Amino acid sequence: MTEQQVEKVEEKIEKAKETKQLAKTAQNPIGDLISLPLQNNFNFGLGPNNGTQWVLNIQPVIPVKLTDNLNLITRTILPVVYQPEIVPGTGSAVGLGNMNASFFFTPVPKGAFVWGAGPIFTFPTNTDDKLGARQWGAGPSLVIVGMPGKWVLGFLVNNVWGFARHDNSNYINAMTLQYFINYNIAYGWYLTTAPIITSNWKTNNDNRWTVPVGMGVGRVFNIGPQAVNAQVHAYYNAIKPNVGPDWQFRFQFQFLFPQKKG
Numbered sequence: 183m184t185e186q187q188v189e190k191v192e193e194k195i196e197k198a199k200e201t202k203q204l205a206k207t208a209q210n211p212i213g214d215l216i217s218l219p220l221q222n223n224f225n226f227g228l229g230p231n232n233g234t235q236w237v238l239n240i241q242p243v244i245p246v247k248l249t250d251n252l253n254l255i256t257r258t259i260l261p262v263v264y265q266p267e268i269v270p271g272t273g274s275a276v277g278l279g280n281m282n283a284s285f286f287f288t289p290v291p292k293g294a295f296v297w298g299a300g301p302i303f304t305f306p307t308n309t310d311d312k313l314g315a316r317q318w319g320a321g322p323s324l325v326i327v328g329m330p331g332k333w334v335l336g337f338l339v340n341n342v343w344g345f346a347r348h349d350n351s352n353y354i355n356a357m358t359l360q361y362f363i364n365y366n367i368a369y370g371w372y373l374t375t376a377p378i379i380t381s382n383w384k385t386n387n388d389n390r391w392t393v394p395v396g397m398g399v400g401r402v403f404n405i406g407p408q409a410v411n412a413q414v415h416a417y418y419n420a421i422k423p424n425v426g427p428d429w430q431f432r433f434q435f436q437f438l439f440p441q442k443k444g
Contacts, residue, residue, distance in 0.1 A: 201370045201403075202366060204440055205366055205370055205372055205411070206334050207440070208438055209334040209362070210296070210327050210334060211243075212255040212296060212325055214245045215439070216243065216441070217242075217411075217439060218240075218241070218242050218243075218436065218437040219239070219435075219436040220240060220241075220435050221241060222236070222432065222434070224236055224431045226429050226430070227427050228426065229268035230270070231266065233267065235265055237264075238261065239261050240259070240261075241260075242256075243255065243257050252289060255288055255298060260281045262277070262279070265310075265312050268425055272312065274312075277308070277310050277313055278308060279308050279313045279314045280304050280306055280319075282305075282342075283303050283305070284300065284301075284302040285300040286299065286323065286325060287299060287300045294328060295327070297327070298324070298325045301323065302321055302322070302342060303318075304318060304319030304354070306318060306348065311349065315349065315352075316348040316351065317347035317351065321342040321343055324338070324339055324340070333366075334363075335363055336362055338358075338360045339358070339360075341355075341357045341358075342356055342358075352384050354384075355384050356380065356384075358380050359381075360376055360378045362374065369401075370402035371401045372400050373399055375397040375398065377395060377417050378392075378394065388424070389424055391421045392419055392422050392423065394419050394430060395417060396415060396417030396418055398413050398415030398416065408437065409439075409440060410435065410438060411434075411435075412434070413433070415431070415433075416431055417429060417430045
C-alpha cells in the first residue's frame, strides 16, 4: 500500500469517527451543538371524524458557555399547526401554537453521563383559540443522558402550570415526558425510539394520558458542507384520550452546526 493510499484510509477512518461523534452529540438534547431541528408530526385518526393533524415544530437549540464548568442550553419549540375539526361546527384552523422555551443549566460533561435542569416557559403565541390556550405558563424541566459505547440513552421531563390567562380556558397543568434510546450502527446510521408521553392533569383518568409506542431510524450525513441529521419514526398510541389520534408519523430534518475546536 502506497503512502497516499494509507493517508486516504486514515482520512476515511477519521471521518467515520467524526460522524459517529456528531451523531451521538445530535442525539443528546443538551449536547454542546448549535442545531435547528424541523420536526414534522402527522397525527392520524384525530377526533370523531378521524382527521389528520399536522404539527411542524421549529426547534432551535443554542448552547451558551457560562463558565469553564457550566453550560446553558436553550431549547425553543415554536409549533406551526393544522388542526382539523374536532368539535362539530367549530371548523378547522391553521397557524401558530404556543411557544415553549427551556433553559437547561448543565455541567460540562467529563464522561459518558450528563444532566441538565432549569425552567420551561410557555408563551401565548397561538393565532387561534383552537391551537392553544391564551395564557402564560412556567414550570421545571429536567434531562438526564448517558452515552455508553454506541448508545445514547436518557429522558426529558417537564411540567407546566398556567397563569395570567387572557380567555376563559382552564389553567394549564400538563406534563411532558420523552425517553429516548438510540443505537448507533455505522456510517452515521442509527436506530431510535423517542416517544413523547403527555399527561393533562386537569382531565379525568380516561382522558389524561397519551402513551405512544414505536421506533424509527436516522442518519447523520452531509449535503455539501452542511451537516444534517434526518429521522423517520412511527408510533401507535397505546393509551390516548377519547378524541386523541390513533397513531403518529414523524419526520425530522435537523441542521447541525458543529463548532470547530481550537
